Amino acid sequence: MSVNAAQVQVLTRETLADRVLAQLRRQILSGVLAPGDRLPSEQDLSLAFGVGRTTVREALGGLIASGLARRHRNRLVVSDRALLGAEEVSYATLATSISVRDVYEVRKLFEVKAVELAAEHWARDDLAEIRAILEEMQTADADRFHQADVSFHLALVRLSNNRILVESFERSRDLFFRLPNYWRVFTQPPPRRGSRDAVHRAKFQQYERIVRAIEARDPQAAGQAMLEHLSAVQHDLIAHLEQPQTASAGAAS
Numbered sequence: 001m002s003v004n005a006a007q008v009q010v011l012t013r014e015t016l017a018d019r020v021l022a023q024l025r026r027q028i029l030s031g032v033l034a035p036g037d038r039l040p041s042e043q044d045l046s047l048a049f050g051v052g053r054t055t056v057r058e059a060l061g062g063l064i065a066s067g068l069a070r071r072h073r074n075r076l077v078v079s080d081r082a083l084l085g086a087e088e089v090s091y092a093t094l095a096t097s098i099s100v101r102d103v104y105e106v107r108k109l110f111e112v113k114a115v116e117l118a119a120e121h122w123a124r125d126d127l128a129e130i131r132a133i134l135e136e137m138q139t140a141d142a143d144r145f146h147q148a149d150v151s152f153h154l155a156l157v158r159l160s161n162n163r164i165l166v167e168s169f170e171r172s173r174d175l176f177f178r179l180p181n182y183w184r185v186f187t188q189p190p191p192r193r194g195s196r197d198a199v200h201r202a203k204f205q206q207y208e209r210i211v212r213a214i215e216a217r218d219p220q221a222a223g224q225a226m227l228e229h230l231s232a233v234q235h236d237l238i239a240h241l242e243q244p245q246t247a248s249a250g251a252a253s
Helices: 016-029 042-049 053-065 100-121 126-136 142-158 163-171 173-178 193-215 219-241
Strands: 069-072 075-078
Touching: 016 042, 016 053, 042 053, 053 069, 053 075, 100 142, 100 163, 100 173, 100 193, 100 219, 126 142, 126 193, 142 163, 142 173, 142 193, 163 173, 193 219
Parallel strands: none
Antiparallel strands: 069 075
């Protein structure tokens, strides 16, 4: 398994091991390096990042200490620890062993099917709650928007009228909606107000498209709209992870 050259930056002397570690963490958390994949050799990493092997060795030690990598037959591989079965889950720890792609592949399975079923089964005032939640999203308060955002997805899944699907999705609620906070691995400046508003407007428009398709009893259009929405969010999260680290950036808390 080789490091994706497009996502590697040649590093300067000032960056040292923590910067190598940061870039490797991004590649693992974004799914470029998947659980079980072998990490490149110290020599290959040294050439890829433009640093000495001592620096690479320190970075790999940090990768092991954080639980992102483990030794297997004299080689380092990306950790594949099975944390999902634990009764008490540490979400910060869990985030180090799964990728954005893992979570969004599963969300697509749940939510695309849910809105397809919702388009077939909604009745009477079922859409009133959905419309009320969309109204709650008309706010400049980021926390209130996020709460309404989560409520929107949960309400759509419940509208499927499939008890097993609803129960499974709600049991995974923390995994689906809390983990992205931990994927923000690096200290980033807060988004500008105008930028955040643009993101909220784009998401609101995507949600309107989903609701209109459900209202029209068009399962195919509803499923496609949800698929495109979740794919866009997944893309944005991975792009965030792959942003070059600023001088003030640090490791995840």
